[in-house]
Amino acid sequence: MSLELHNVGRTFKGKTAVQNISFSAKPGEIIGLLGTSGCGKSTILRAISGLDTDYDGDISINGNTSKEIHDTTGFIFQEPRLLPWLDVLENVTFGLKGKKQEKEVLAKEYIESVGLQGNEHLYPRELSGGMAQRVAIARALVTSPEILLLDEPFSALDAFTKMQLQDLLLDVWKTYQSTIVLVTHDIDEALYLCDRVIILRGQPGEIDRDILIEEKRPRARGSEKMAALKTEILESLDLNKPSSITS
Amino acid sequence: MANQESSYAADGVVVPEKSIDRPRAKRNLKGWKPVLLGSIFPIILILVWELLSKMGVFPPYQLPAPSVIFLTIVELAKDGSLWGHIGVTTYRVFAGFVLGTGVAIVLGSLVGFFKNAEQLFDPMIQAFRSIPSLAWVPLFILWMGIGEPSKIAMIAVGVFFPVYLNIVSGILGVDRKIIEVGKMYGLNTFQLITRIILPASMPSFLVGLRSGLGLGWMFVVAAELMGASQGLGFLLVYGQNMAQPETIIASIVLFAIIGKLSDWILKAIETKSLHWQDRLVKS
Ligand SMILES: Nc1ncnc2c1ncn2[C@@H]1O[C@H](COP(=O)(O)OP(=O)(O)OP(=O)(O)O)[C@@H](O)[C@H]1O
Ligand SMILES: [Mg+2]
Numbered sequence: 001m002s003l004e005l006h007n008v009g010r011t012f013k014g015k016t017a018v019q020n021i022s023f024s025a026k027p028g029e030i031i032g033l034l035g036t037s038g039c040g041k042s043t044i045l046r047a048i049s050g051l052d053t054d055y056d057g058d059i060s061i062n063g064n065t066s067k068e069i070h071d072t073t074g075f076i077f078q079e080p081r082l083l084p085w086l087d088v089l090e091n092v093t094f095g096l097k098g099k100k101q102e103k104e105v106l107a108k109e110y111i112e113s114v115g116l117q118g119n120e121h122l123y124p125r126e127l128s129g130g131m132a133q134r135v136a137i138a139r140a141l142v143t144s145p146e147i148l149l150l151d152e153p154f155s156a157l158d159a160f161t162k163m164q165l166q167d168l169l170l171d172v173w174k175t176y177q178s179t180i181v182l183v184t185h186d187i188d189e190a191l192y193l194c195d196r197v198i199i200l201r202g203q204p205g206e207i208d209r210d211i212l213i214e215e216k217r218p219r220a221r222g223s224e225k226m227a228a229l230k231t232e233i234l235e236s237l238d239l240n241k242p243s244s245i246t247s
Numbered sequence: 248m249a250n251q252e253s254s255y256a257a258d259g260v261v262v263p264e265k266s267i268d269r270p271r272a273k274r275n276l277k278g279w280k281p282v283l284l285g286s287i288f289p290i291i292l293i294l295v296w297e298l299l300s301k302m303g304v305f306p307p308y309q310l311p312a313p314s315v316i317f318l319t320i321v322e323l324a325k326d327g328s329l330w331g332h333i334g335v336t337t338y339r340v341f342a343g344f345v346l347g348t349g350v351a352i353v354l355g356s357l358v359g360f361f362k363n364a365e366q367l368f369d370p371m372i373q374a375f376r377s378i379p380s381l382a383w384v385p386l387f388i389l390w391m392g393i394g395e396p397s398k399i400a401m402i403a404v405g406v407f408f409p410v411y412l413n414i415v416s417g418i419l420g421v422d423r424k425i426i427e428v429g430k431m432y433g434l435n436t437f438q439l440i441t442r443i444i445l446p447a448s449m450p451s452f453l454v455g456l457r458s459g460l461g462l463g464w465m466f467v468v469a470a471e472l473m474g475a476s477q478g479l480g481f482l483l484v485y486g487q488n489m490a491q492p493e494t495i496i497a498s499i500v501l502f503a504i505i506g507k508l509s510d511w512i513l514k515a516i517e518t519k520s521l522h523w524q525d526r527l528v529k530s
Pocket of ligand 1: 035036037038039040041042043078
């Protein structure tokens with residue numbers, strides 16, 4: 001599904017969090033949102049998801065600009081947000097429709113791919129932070145959403161698990177050609193996963209740069225070309241750079 | 248888990264296995280520890296009381312010995328009237344509890360879910376809440392006579408408020424973040440209520456039930472004091488009229504026992520249905 005933002009902004013009680021956000025994503029494109037803390041990345045994702053409807057501007061999903069929640073959209077929140085009264089398996093099947101047995105077979109597949117096999121019957125209070133986040137990832141991926149919004153999905157995980165799950169995300173993407181918007185603080189992650197990286201800056205946040213990453217997948221982690229891009233991104237994130245400081 | 252499975256033979260016959268019995272025995276012992284700890288003080292108190300009564304420190308026409316009270320209860324049990332008293336009182340509390348809880352669930356859910364219902368009902372309910380519930384007694388008697396309906400209505404009024412307030416605050420207190428999860432999965436309003444809001448407000452609802460039940464026991468005393476021919480409250484009045492302190496205290500003790508018992512049942516339900524809750528465990 002295609003996604004298009006046109007002059008999107010959001011103001012909370014007179015205080016503008018983001019403004020003038022325009023970008024579009026082709027079907028199956030992976031877009032990274034990068035920016036310092038508080039510059040409005042989560043706010044943009046909430047607007048795209050339809051959970052927040054009080055934004056300005058237009059967001060169109062497959063040409064449809066109505067402000068509503070599309071059930072083909074999946075959202076991995078910045079926190080796990082598991083339902084505490086359901087165990088791991090029930091949490092993962094929560095968004096699935098159909099026969100109980102089929103749902104569980106599918107869910108178990110994903111529980112295994114996030115490395116939680118054998119923990120199906122633990123309750124959220126018995127999970128570590130990273131385990132809970134992995135359950136949340138499985139819960140979102142299992143529905144094979146056509147648009148996938150991810151808010152720092154891997155930030156609570158160790159380096160190795162993180163890489164595994166990034167590859168899992170790419171697998172899901174390859175199979176279902178989901179359009180993905182990924183918020184992250186990890187530049188290497190953005191370079192590894194995304195077709196384009198959009199960099200936000202300032203308070204209120206605005207788009208500073210839109211960097212195309214043309215390298216073919218599967219990409220090597222930490223190649224020379226990537227290193228050059230990384231330096232470029234780091235520079236544009238540098239808050240001391242005078243260009244768009246608004247204070 | 249694996250242990251338990253291995254203890255089931257292929258034909259479904261349970262084969263006892265030492266490795267499961269041992270931890271279970273240990274758990275049982277653990278389960279009794281709080282009971283033992285909790286009974287230390289009451290036992291000491293009763294012993295001292297008995298001793299002092301025997302020594303004549305307390306005059307028996309004012310504070311009879313525990314043994315005398317115990318014998319009174321045994322006596323009541325023997326002539327069979329005890330079960331009638333307990334039965335009638337428990338029935339009244341139960342009926343009032345069910346009635347009050349039912350109305351509270353309906354009104355509480357409406358007020359919790361719908362803004363219009365909140366604006367319609369809540370101010371009135373809050374105003375009624377500020378009336379001490381016992382003030383209704385004369386009116387209820389006037390309307391319904393001195394029989395069962397007025398008693399049950401009174402108990403229901405007592406039960407209603409804590410249950411209602413807890414349901415409303417439970418529903419309003421559901422974390423917006425998990426409601427959003429439901430919305431992201433395209434749940435409609437009805438599904439949001441049944442799959443997210445109800446389970447999430449369960450803890451608060453159960454707290455309301457327990458305090459409602461406590462008030463139910465309080466109100467049954469009031470209801471039975473104002474005129475009854477049977478029931479533990481009647482036994483109180485009877486003991487007073489007959490100048491039998493042992494009957495009064497026996498009735499108080501019985502109130503304590505069945506009140507505690509009914510609370511214990513609710514607590515067991517609570518523990519079972521809220522096992523997922525992440526609560527502080529004291530060491
Ligand atoms: N519900 C809200 N009410 C008021 N202000 C809000 C609300 N949500 C976000 N904001 C404000 O909007 C700004 C952007 O918040 P947002 O959560 O989008 O940041 P972020 O880029 O996701 O940051 P982080 O990287 O730390 O997650 C912040 O200044 C925040 O205070
Ligand atoms: Mg954020």
